[in-house]
Amino acid sequence: MNLVYLRLEILRIVRAPQFALFTIVVPLGMFLLFGGLFGDYVGPDGLKASTTTMINMGAYGALSGALFTGTRVATQRTDGWQRQLRLTPMRAADYVFVKIASAMAMALPVVLVIFVAGALRGVDLTATQWVLTALALWLGALPFAVLGLLLGLFGKGDTVGAMTGALMLPLGVFGGLWMPLSIMPAWMTTIAHFVPTYWLGRVGTMPVGGASGLGLAVGVLAAWLVVPALVVVRRFRLDTAKVG
Template identity: 85%
Template sequence: MNFVYLRLEILRIVRSPQFALFTIAVPLGMFLLFGGLFGDLAGPDGIKASVTTMINMGAYGAMGGALFTGTRVATERTDGWQRQLRLTPMRGPGYLFVKIASAMAMALPVLLVIFVAGALRGVDLTAAQWVLSGLGLWLGALPFAVLGLLLGLFGKGDTVGAMTGALMLPLGVFGGLWMPLSIMPEWMSTVAHFFPTFWLGRVGTVAVTHETGLGLAAAVLAAWLVVPALVVVRRFRLDTAKVG
């Protein structure tokens, strides 16, 4: 992996105002809003809604940070950057790994901001719960990094941002991240199981609730990782073949 290119990629994303607004400010604002509305309620597992809301908004923010990489990829495709890369020692796998690594790097600060806000709002977890929940959410964001890369390889520079936003809405709502599923209609709980965001939230809550099901959640997210990754590799090969 080209670490110089990775550093430049991260700096470019951090300096983007869209990153600060949509991937940090929005989930933070939603946590403060929903945490205030439902914070004293307890779900069927006995965990306060303030805890699950923090975890869910952390998952939503990490997902957004990971998906954001698609906008850069689409812009580079539109500007002919992939053609320029063929003149450098960097090869296709290195380019893809840098994009995924930068997406994961962007997911981390979003999680930290949400968790710090949760601690300041009175969320009380043990040190192990904080670490395991945060680490689980961060690693669980990997399929969304690949999904963002997929959007960037199929979309165009002026449309992929709208595509990403349009995707995040149903992923957040129907995946059960925006509001606790315990207060939603029963059909919402059924539908949520078909969305990867539901399982991302499950990874984060298992560390707190001590319930079983971590293996199932990890397996579902792994499936959501492998399938888009295969499409990404094929699409990138077709793109590079065209510019060759």
Template identity: 65%
Template sequence: MNTTYLSLEIKRILRSPQFTIFTIGMPVVMYLLFGAIFGDYVLDSGLHSSTQTMIGMAAYGASGGALFTGTRVAQERTDGWQRQLRLTPMRGPGYLAVKVASAMAVALPVLVVIFLVGFLRGEPLTAAEWGRQLVLLWAATLPFAVLGLAIGLFGKGDTVGAVTGALMMPLGMLGGLWIPLEILPGWMSAVAHFMPTYWLRRVGLDPLTHTSGTWVAAVVLAGWLVVPALIVVRRFRLDTARL
């Protein structure tokens, strides 16, 4: 992996006003809003509703940040950047690895900021729980980074942003990231199981509720990682073969 290119890519993303406003700012505002609406009552799982909302918004922000990396990939395809790759020492796998790594790097500060807000708000987690949930959620964001890359390789620079934004709404709402599933209609809980964001949420919540089955969420997310990864490799090979 070209670390110089990776460093430049991360700096370019972090300096973007859109990153600060939409990727970090919106989940924080939604956490504070929904946390105030649903109060601090204890759910059947034994977890405070505000804590569950914090985990959901952290997952929403991190997955959204990873997905939106695809918009940059689409723009680079439109601008002919992949043609330039053939004139540089960096090859396709290195380019793809940098894009996934930059998406993961974008997801981390989103989690840190939302967890910091939750800490200041007084969420009842121990130091070990804060650290564990941060690591687990960050690792579980990887499938969304690859999925965003797949979207970027199929779309165009002027449309991928809108498509990704439209995709994040059902992923957040139906995946149970916005509102605790315990207070939603039963059919929404059933639909949630088909959303990768539901399993990302499970990775963040199961250890806190002492619920067994986190491994199931890990297996499902692994499937959401492998399938888009195969699509990415295939699509990238077809793109470069046409250049």
């Protein structure tokens, strides 16, 4: 992996004001709102709503930070950056790794900020549960980094931001991150099992709620990671092979 290129990518992201707005402020605000309203309510899984909301908003923030990598990729493609990369020895796989690593580097602080807010609001977990839950949400955001990269490689600089925002709405709703699936119609619960955000939320709650099915959840998220990654590598090679 090209560490110099990775460092430049991270600095470019941090300097963008929209990063803080969409990936930190929005999920943090939603946690403070819904966590405060329903904090003492105990759900069917035996967890307090404040704990579930913190985990769900941590998941939503992590996927937001990872997914919005597509807007930067699309802008770079529009500016001709992809063609410049043809002049370097960077391989397609290295490019993908750097983009994914930079997206993941942005996803982790979002989870930590929301978890700090949760601790200040009285969410009570053991030290092991805090660490495992944060780690599960962070690693579970990997498929969304690839999906964001996929959007950026196929979209245009002036439209990918809107596309990403539009995608995040159904991901949050149908994945059960915004509202509990237990209060949703049965058909929405069925759809949720095909949405990666549902499995991200499941992985995040397992260290706390002791839910089973870790292997299935990891397998589904891995499929959402590998298949788009293969498409991304193919698309990058086609982009960098264009002349002019």
